[in-house]
Amino acid sequence: MADVLVIGAGIGGLTLALELHKRGIACQVYESAPAIKAVGVGINILPHASAVLAELGLEPALARVAVETAEAAFFNRFGQLIYKEALGKRAGYQWPQFSIHRGDLQTILLEAVKARLGADRLHLGWHCLRFEQNESRVTLKFKDRDVVEGKYAVACDGIHSVIRKQLYPDEGEPHYTGVNMWRGVTRWKPVLSGASMVRAGWLATGKLVHYPIRNNVDPEGRQLVNWLWEIETPQYKRWDWNRAARVEDFIADVESWRFDWLDVPVFLRAAELVLEYPMVDKDPLPAWSFGRVTLLGDAAHPMVPRGSNGAGQAILDARALAECLQKNASLKDYEAQRLGPTAKVVLENRRNPPDAILREVYERTGDRPFGRIEEVISAQELAALSERYKQVAGYDKESLHR
Numbered sequence: 001m002a003d004v005l006v007i008g009a010g011i012g013g014l015t016l017a018l019e020l021h022k023r024g025i026a027c028q029v030y031e032s033a034p035a036i037k038a039v040g041v042g043i044n045i046l047p048h049a050s051a052v053l054a055e056l057g058l059e060p061a062l063a064r065v066a067v068e069t070a071e072a073a074f075f076n077r078f079g080q081l082i083y084k085e086a087l088g089k090r091a092g093y094q095w096p097q098f099s100i101h102r103g104d105l106q107t108i109l110l111e112a113v114k115a116r117l118g119a120d121r122l123h124l125g126w127h128c129l130r131f132e133q134n135e136s137r138v139t140l141k142f143k144d145r146d147v148v149e150g151k152y153a154v155a156c157d158g159i160h161s162v163i164r165k166q167l168y169p170d171e172g173e174p175h176y177t178g179v180n181m182w183r184g185v186t187r188w189k190p191v192l193s194g195a196s197m198v199r200a201g202w203l204a205t206g207k208l209v210h211y212p213i214r215n216n217v218d219p220e221g222r223q224l225v226n227w228l229w230e231i232e233t234p235q236y237k238r239w240d241w242n243r244a245a246r247v248e249d250f251i252a253d254v255e256s257w258r259f260d261w262l263d264v265p266v267f268l269r270a271a272e273l274v275l276e277y278p279m280v281d282k283d284p285l286p287a288w289s290f291g292r293v294t295l296l297g298d299a300a301h302p303m304v305p306r307g308s309n310g311a312g313q314a315i316l317d318a319r320a321l322a323e324c325l326q327k328n329a330s331l332k333d334y335e336a337q338r339l340g341p342t343a344k345v346v347l348e349n350r351r352n353p354p355d356a357i358l359r360e361v362y363e364r365t366g367d368r369p370f371g372r373i374e375e376v377i378s379a380q381e382l383a384a385l386s387e388r389y390k391q392v393a394g395y396d397k398e399s400l401h402r
Contacts, residue, residue, distance in 0.1 A: 003025050003026040003027060003150060003151050003152065003325075004016075004025060004027040004028075004150060004152045004154060004325065005027070005028055005030065005138065005150035005152065005153040005154070006027050006028065006029040006030065007030055007128050007140070007153060007154065007155050007156055007157050007163060008029075008030075008156035008157035008299070009029050009030075009031035009036060009110070009113075009156075010106065010156060010157075010158060010297070010298075010314075011106060011109065011297070011314055011315065012297030012311075012315070012317060012318055013029055013031075013154075013156030013157075013297075014029070014106065014109035014110060014113050015052070015056075015109060015314065015315050015319075016154060016156060016296060016318035016321060017029050017113050017117060017121070018056050018113060018116065019056070019318045019321070019322035020322050020325070021113075021116050021117050022056065022322070023323075023325070024326075025322065027117070028121055028123065028148065028150070029113070029122045030140070030142070030148070031124050031125075031126065032126065032127040032128065032157070033124065033125070034124055034125040036106065036110055036124065037103070038101070038102075038103025038104065038106065038107060040102035040103060041101065041102060041183050041184065041185050041226050041275065042099060042100065042101055042211065042213040042226025043099075043100060043102050043308070043310075044097060044098070044099050044100075044197070044308035044309075044312075045062070045066075045097065045098040045100060045105070045311065045312060045315075046097055046308060046309060046312045047094075047095045047096070047097055047400060048312060048393075048399075048400055049311065049313075049315040049316060050062075050088075050095040050096055050098060051094070051095045052315050052316060052318070052319050053315065054095055055319075056112070057112075058108055058109075058112060059095075059096075061108045061112075062098050062100065062105070062108060063096070063098075065104045065214065066098040066099060066100035066104065066105075066213065066214075067098070067100070067195050067215055067223070068088060068089070068096045068097070068098060068099075068195060069087045069096075069098065069099045069195055069196075069211065070087060070088070070194075070196065071084055071085065071086050071087055071090070071192075071193055071195070071196050072084065072085050073192060073196050073197070073198050073199075074198075074199050074357050074358055074361075075198065075199070075200040075201075075259075076200065076202075076358070076361055076362070076365070076369070076370075077200060077201035077202070077205060077367075079200070079257070079259030079260065079261070080369060080370060080373070081373070082357060082358070082361050082373055082377075083357055083373075083379075083383075083386075087197065092397060093397060093400065093401075094400070094401065095400075099195075099212060099213045099226070100213055101185075101213045101224065101226075102311075104213075104214075110122075126145050127143040127145075128140055128142055128157065128162055129141045129142060129143055130162065130163075130166050131153055131163060131166065131293055133153075133291050133292050137149050137150065137151060137292070138150055138151070138152060138291070138292040138293055152292045152293070152294070152325070152331065153292060153293045153294075154294055154295075154321065155293070155294070155295045155296065155299045156296045156297050156299060156314075158297070158298045158299055158302075159282070159298045159299070159302040161295065161298075161299035163293065163299065164299050164300075167290060167293075174280035174281060174302065175280060175282060175283065176278050176279070176280050177279045177281065178232055178233070178234065178279075179203055179230050179231065179232055179233070179278075179279040180230070180231060180233045180235070180277075180279070181228055181229065181230045181276070181277050181278065181279050181305075182229045182230075182247075182249065182275065182276050183226070183227065183228045183229075183274075184226075184268075184271040184272070184273045184274040184275060185213070185224055185226055185227070185271065185273050186224075186225050186227060186267055186270050187217055187218060187222045187223070187225070187270070188223060188225045188270065189220070189221070189222055189223075190212065190222075191210075192261055194223070196211065197210075197211040197308075198210040198211065199354070199355050199357075199358060200257075200358075201257075201358065202355075202358045202359055202361075202362035202367075203231060204231075204232055204362065204367070205231070205253070205362075205367060206250075206253045207229070207230045207231070207355065207358065208254070208257070208264060209226075209227060209230070210225060210226075210227045210262070210267075211225065212224065212225045212226070213225070213226045225267075227267075227268065227271075228305075229250055229253075229254065231250065231253060243275060243276050243277065244274065244275060244276075245274045245275055246274060247268050247269055247271055247274055251268060251269070279304045279305070279306070280302070280304065281302050281303050281304045281349070281350070282301075282302050282346075283346075284301065284339070284342070284343035284346055284347070285300070285301075287335065287339070288300050288331075288335045288338075288339055289330075289331035289332050289335040291331075292331070293331075294321070294334060294335065296321060297313070297317055297318075298310065298314065300317065300338075300339075300342065301339075301343065301345070301346055302346075303342075303345060303346045303349045304349050304350065305349075306349045306354075306355060307345065307348070307349045307354060307389060307393060308354075309345055309393050312393075312395075313342050316394070317338050317342070320334055321338075324337070345393050345394075348389060348393070352388065352389065353389055354389050356385050356389075357382055357385050360377055360381070360385065361373075361376055364376050364377060
């Protein structure tokens with residue numbers, strides 16, 4: 001009987017396996033997919049999550065494949081600069097901020113799990129159906145597989161979590177926020193600093209997010225650039241991270257976006273991959289832990305991707321849970337540490353994520369070009385909006401450097 005049964009080999013599940021191994025706690029990982037492939041597009045690893053991965057000895061591997069993000073830059077839809085700030089080590093953090101392909105991050109975690117725990121601890125093609133438990137053990141039932149038993153089970157199986165559904169059978173579908181999103185990757189010459197996270201426009205008329213996730217991907221020195229196009233609309237298709245789409249589905253809204261630093265329509269039409277996904281989340285739960293079973297990552301707190309923070313919160317969950325188990329604390333102690341903070345992030349991502357800066361300028365200017373940004377909003381107000389999110393999300397410098 002294993003100590004911990006980890007359901008799902010995504011970012012949260014693999015990080016948890018490494019955190020448990022670091023503390024001498026045995027685990028087995030069960031993944032529904034028959035093979036782990038480098039799917040998806042880009043994500044950001046903010047300094048609080050980067051610190052956890054550095055403690056696991058993974059920073060050198062991340063630095064080899066990711067882009068160390070240097071700055072955040074905010075523009076209106078006319079290409080006018082609103083606000084710029086340094087990120088990661090350039091902002092005085094001890095740890096970097098990385099922009100990385102999700103598949104690259106998962107590969108780094110996967111290889112570390114195989115090397116440290118052994119490949120025999122990772123079970124692919126095991127689709128979990130449900131759990132049963134008593135005072136001493138938890139039993140997992142799988143499709144066309146043997147049952148397995150452990151001391152604890154941790155659901156790291158994402159927004160589609162079968163364990164969450166068993167715990168909350170009447171919860172229903174994820175909540176659509178009114179914003180549809182297209183995302184993809186494009187090979188492109190570096191723009192601005194070459195390591196900038198750009199947010200431009202606003203959701204009412206369309207918002208672009210643009211940041212590189214791999215450097216020097218061809219002899220021309222181009223980067224692989226992750227992008228998102230988001231726009232308010234009542235129309236959307238059911239959530240599915242892997243639904244293929246076309247740039248032509250939304251390009252009409254962006255044809256005029258031609259700036260001195262980027263011709264946006266040309267950039268988007270050069271995309272190698274386009275996916276469509278409605279921005280959805282779920283309301284925070286009252287509890288994650290029930291006896292010997294608990295939730296982690298998107299299974300516990302799915303959030304809209306507006307704060308570059310979903311994967312990061314799963315990584316923080318993993319460390320917190322492993323620390324609790326090392327101390328022989330209960331799963332409720334883990335829940336007490338993480339449920340409240342992640343609920344705040346879910347709600348802040350709805351109301352005031354970092355792109356709230358764009359909303360303020362959009363509303364104050366009436367969606368028109370401005371003369372000087374200082375006539376619209378002060379530098380102090382802009383900095384305060386950015387700092388507020390960092391504090392809620394737990395990666396302001398004061399919190400991290402205590």
